[in-house]
Amino acid sequence: MENLNLKISNQSKHITHTPEIASKYSNEEKEKIAGASKDFESLLTSMMIKSMTQTTQGLFGSEGFGGDYFDTLFEGQIASMMSKGKGLGISEQVYRKITGEELNNLKIEKIDSNPFKNSPLKINKTSPVSGNLKPSLGSVNRLEKYNDIISSASKKYGIGENLIKSVILTESAANPTAVSKANAKGLMQLMDSTAQDMGVNNCFNPVENIHGGAKYLAKMIRQYNGNLELALAAYNAGPGNVAKYDGIPPFKETKNYINRVINYLNYLDG
Numbered sequence: 585m586e587n588l589n590l591k592i593s594n595q596s597k598h599i600t601h602t603p604e605i606a607s608k609y610s611n612e613e614k615e616k617i618a619g620a621s622k623d624f625e626s627l628l629t630s631m632m633i634k635s636m637t638q639t640t641q642g643l644f645g646s647e648g649f650g651g652d653y654f655d656t657l658f659e660g661q662i663a664s665m666m667s668k669g670k671g672l673g674i675s676e677q678v679y680r681k682i683t684g685e686e687l688n689n690l691k692i693e694k695i696d697s698n699p700f701k702n703s704p705l706k707i708n709k710t711s712p713v714s715g716n717l718k719p720s721l722g723s724v725n726r727l728e729k730y731n732d733i734i735s736s737a738s739k740k741y742g743i744g745e746n747l748i749k750s751v752i753l754t755e756s757a758a759n760p761t762a763v764s765k766a767n768a769k770g771l772m773q774l775m776d777s778t779a780q781d782m783g784v785n786n787c788f789n790p791v792e793n794i795h796g797g798a799k800y801l802a803k804m805i806r807q808y809n810g811n812l813e814l815a816l817a818a819y820n821a822g823p824g825n826v827a828k829y830d831g832i833p834p835f836k837e838t839k840n841y842i843n844r845v846i847n848y849l850n851y852l853d854g
Contacts, residue, residue, distance in 0.1 A: 609683055617682055621675035623785070628674060717847035719753040726758035730771070733791050737798035743805065747812075748772075748798050750848035751819070754841060755797075760790050772797025816842045 609617065679687040727749055734752075738745040755773040756762035768775050769787035774796055779787050784796035801819055808814035808826075817825075817832045820841045825833040832838065 614683060614685075618675070618679055618687055621678040621682075621687065624678055625674040714843055715847060717844055718851050719848050720757065723753050723757040727752060730758070730790055730794060733794045734798075737795045740795070741798045741802035743798060743802050746849055746852040747845075748794065748801070749852055750845045751797065751801060751816075752794070753848050754845045760793070761788055769793075770797075772801075774800070812846070813842050816845050 676687045679685070730752075731745075734745050734748050738748060752758055752771050755768075756771050758771065760771050762771070762773065763769050764773055766775070769779070770793035771790055772793055774782070774784060774787050774793060776787075778800055779793075779796055782796035782799050784792045787793050787796075801815065804815040804818045804823065805812070807823065808818065813832060814826055817838050821833045821835055821838045825835075825838075832842065
């Protein structure tokens with residue numbers, strides 16, 4: 585075969601190296617896709633574990649008290665830990681399918697998504713409280729085991745430890761498995777929609793619940809420019825009702841809630 589000679593008339597028009605193809609996803613979007621991929625794998629893993637343990641009536645058997653409840657908690661926790669490790673490779677396949685890249689090659693630049701970190705939010709108590717309410721000694725004692733988590737959330741979201749404690753004592757009396765009639769869950773009584781918005785996967789996990797609740801409370805405090813009563817009203821009745829009534833909603837439950845939280849806060853502040 586004869587050699588084929590190509591005539592090059594303009595050297596600048598020819599590729600001298602392989603160009604880099606820019607990704608269609610930003611680094612922040614890739615991080616979200618990676619998280620969603622791992623959550624998807626965690627869900628599938630949890631379903632697999634549940635299917636595997638059906639013949640033995642779950643992880644705790646059929647005779648134990650609260651077996652179904654604890655089965656669900658443990659299955660979710662086991663699946664979560666598995667997906668955070670090497671997992672089953674499902675998250676890698678999902679990530680590769682969406683981005684065309686390898687999940688293991690993802691380099692995430694840590695961006696401080698919390699501009700209020702180490703900068704306490706300014707809080708104003710605009711009206712006096714009634715009564716002299718104090719939390720029960722039992723609930724205060726139960727709360728002590730969560731001091732490290734509360735301290736971490738306080739520093740991360742810029743709100744006082746005693747305010748977080750006051751909300752926990754009012755919401756659940758420091759009971760991590762509390763569920764309200766409205767289906768609010770855990771120590772800070774998060775609704776499922778709020779928990780999802782705050783990135784909480786398991787409302788009965790004290791770390792996730794306290795951080796999710798503190799994050800949401802800080803959001804409400806910022807939204808109402810440090811007005812604690814309005815922030816607590818929004819936490820209890822929703823910001824929609826605060827907007828509807830242009831202030832604290834005329835609900836007895838909400839008014840009592842605000843009064844109790846602030847009483848507890850004054851008590852803890854000494």
